[in-house]
Amino acid sequence: MILREPVESVVRREVGCTVTVCGWIRTARLSRTVAFAAINDGSCAQNLQVVFDRERFTDDSLSGLLTGACIKVLGEIVSSPGQEQAKELHATSLEIIGPVDDAYPLQKKRHSLEFLRSMTHLRPRTNTFASVFRVRHHLCLAIHRFFDDDGFYYIQPPLITSSDCEGAGETFQVTALPLTQVPLKDGAVDFSRDFFRMPAFLSVSAQLEAEPLALALGKVYTFGPTFRADPSDTRTHVAEFWMIEPEMAFFDLEDTMNLIERFMKHCVRYVAERCPDEVAFFQKHYEPGLTERYRTILESEFERITYTEAVETLASSGARFETVPRWGEDFSSEHQRYLAGEVFGKPVFVTDFPASIKPFYMRVNADGTTVAGVDLFAPVVGELVGGSQREERLAHLGRRAQEAGIDMETYRWYLELRRWGSAPHSGFGLGFDRMLMYLTGMENIRDVIPYPRAFGKMY
RNA sequence: UCCCCGAUAGCUCAAUCGGCAGAGCGGGUGGCUGUUAACCACUAGGCUGUAGGUUCAAGUCCUACUCGGGGAGCCA
Structure with a gap:
């Protein structure tokens, strides 16, 4: 069993709690002493900001923090000094569950709805x-x-x-007749030989x-x-x-x-x-x-x-x-x-x-x-x-x-x-x-x- | 089905009168005060939707097609 807590519930937790969160990275930022990743697991509109202390995490271990990657983070809820969120997750361990490569189409910026329509598997x-x-x-x-x-x-x-x-x-017709060899009777389709013995349609x-x-x-x-x-x-x-x-x-x-x-x-x-x-x-x-x-x-x-x-x-x-x-x-x-x-x-x-x-x-x-x-x-x-x-x-x-x-x-x-x-x-x-x-x-x-x-x- | 608009880097777009193919973002590399679509520098990345045509020269003009969007009709 994979134990994790949805972001929707994590953001309501008290400071000091230890939680495990799984989600997809929306945006990640690295600087000398610290790294940030905003992750979203779909449970709510909010992202959770995860903070990585770079003394604890090597450059190599953070190299997978790319937009789109799926990660699992264990950490402690702390109050956030940043302006955009009240609380954040101070990470103690990181697992890249599903890495991404540079071909991942979704970026941390606006895409056109037309473009997203071409990838119904990723636009959610x-x-x-x-x-x-x-x-x-x-x-x-x-x-x-x-x-x-x-x-x-x-x-x-x-x-x-x-x-x-x-x-x-207009209706869609439903048939079990072989369309490459439709049975005919007096020149018309013989629906008496179809599944329902009559024409059928989607409602x-x-x-x-x-x-x-x-x-x-x-x-x-x-x-x-x-x-x-x-x-x-x-x-x-x-x-x-x-x-x-x-x-x-x-x-x-x-x-x-x-x-x-x-x-x-x-x-x-x-x-x-x-x-x-x-x-x-x-x-x-x-x-x-x-x-x-x-x-x-x-x-x-x-x-x-x-x-x-x-x-x-x-x-x-x-x-x-x-x-x-x-x-x-x-x-x-x-x-x-x-x-x-x-x-x-x-x-x-x-x-x-x-x-x-x-x-x-x-x-x-x-x-x-x-x-x-x-x-x-x-x-x-x-x-x-x-x-x-x-x-x-x-x-x-x-x-x-x-x-x-x-x-x-x-x-x-x-x-x-x-x-x-x-x-x-x-x-x-x-x-x-x-x-x-x-x-x-x-x-x-x-x-x-x-x-x-x-x-x-x-x- | 009809009418209009569009198609240029992975994405979003620019390119003046027909005259060298550009930027931001994303990727890579390096830098960097706790950042918020972070920031700074460098770097890679293109048969300009397809096929023809006009021209010394076409991303740019013409024709056809393909794909996408919007509108009309029909409807929910």
């Missing part, structure tokens, strides 16, 4: 990525805690599905599978990976990402907005409490407005306007848009950012969209032309959440499905939910990785995911 050793992944962990737990405390059940929908969820993007949304659980357990949520084969090559898109999809029986659209707002505030508060060092780091190096962003979310009441009001606001704003906002068309990302950023300066719920631009499962409003959908737009990043009250009336759903060209046989089970014991219910979807971007200020989704899978690239 940088302050930036270690911080991102620590916040990622805490945000995951914040989500589970929120829903557990709120009476939700965590469910696991299938990742492999038989159908393409309407309107949610693009768990919503449809979550609804039956909500209509039995009351409140449920999913939190898992989602796959999209869209050829989207942007800083907010990847092929594999994580989504949170709560689904609630006996919730109307207003209940849903209240839930989303409470949820967002909980997550922000949780991260601010658990990761103060990381938030300060991102504030300093990436997004000067980050703590202000947190404050706005925590202290403001999110704006709520209808789609029609939003279009009018945009049209009369005097701002010049590349695409003119017109009723009946979806908002472009510049519209979303303008509404949240310029008009309100805080997150804004937009509700009641034209039925023609939304999927068949959203509940038709009394006016017959709009549906009870809601999007949450945030400053800078645009759309964060998309949700709706689901159409629970069989006749309405049947009509909308037909208009949308949905194969009724495939969705028979979905219609049957409305046939037997139907109930009003609602849900929403939230891109976890995008939320992490929002909370860290990282501007490319590929920099908040350990191993991003994107169009044309497998990092």
Whole structure:
């Protein structure tokens, strides 16, 4: 067993304690009487300064103190005369566990995020990525805690599905057929000879599978990976990402907005409490407005306007848009950012969209032309959440499905939910990785995911 | 997929009108008050993304391609 104490705990130790620490050297400095190495073991944002008395350590024994090397140090906690840290470790023994050579790519200076993207195996050793992944962990737990405390059940929908969820993007097909010799029948692929005896896909949304659980357990949520084969090559898109999809029986659209707002505030508060060092780091190096962003979310009441009001606001704003906002068309990302950023300066719920631009499962409003959908737009990043009250009336759903060209046989089970014991219910979807971007200020989704899978690239 | 920008030392970048390929950091060597991305000196390190073209002369201009980034669309 390798005994060692994490830096996160060492920095809270009393002066005089003897500890063993293992970590990677971030920077090392040698002078005549003394040498310093700042080491980090990932347990926290802080480095631990280790001091080597050069009377005790020979030049040779310190020659391995290079940026990137993994070392094990036994020493005593002493108070530090330096300005940048209260305590430091006075070394009594040093072991170079993993030496480095001069080809080690990470240096004690800033690297571009693009450069670091080319080495996903080493970038977690940088302050930036270690911080991102620590916040990622805490945000995951914040989500589970929120829903557990709120009476939700965590469910696991299938990742492999038989159908393409309407309107949610391109699917990856899953097959066990030999692609070099695909079995054919009447000129088409014979899927009856595939693994599932039918075509299969990776899930693009768990919503449809979550609804039956909500209509039995009351409140449920999913939190898992989602796959999209869209050829989207942007800083907010990847092929594999994580989504949170709560689904609630006996919730109307207003209940849903209240839930989303409470949820967002909980997550922000949780991260601010658990990761103060990381938030300060991102504030300093990436997004000067980050703590202000947190404050706005925590202290403001999110704006709520209808789609029609939003279009009018945009049209009369005097701002010049590349695409003119017109009723009946979806908002472009510049519209979303303008509404949240310029008009309100805080997150804004937009509700009641034209039925023609939304999927068949959203509940038709009394006016017959709009549906009870809601999007949450945030400053800078645009759309964060998309949700709706689901159409629970069989006749309405049947009509909308037909208009949308949905194969009724495939969705028979979905219609049957409305046939037997139907109930009003609602849900929403939230891109976890995008939320992490929002909370860290990282501007490319590929920099908040350990191993991003994107169009044309497998990092 | 479309539009825009970029590619020069290991990394981050500079190179004026087309005229000798540069700096900082990192590496090595030496020096040095307990330093904080330490500092000082010296040193090694280059087929300027690839393939063509224009020119007396191309890192610089033109064409194509490759790779990277940003934006649009689609979406989370």
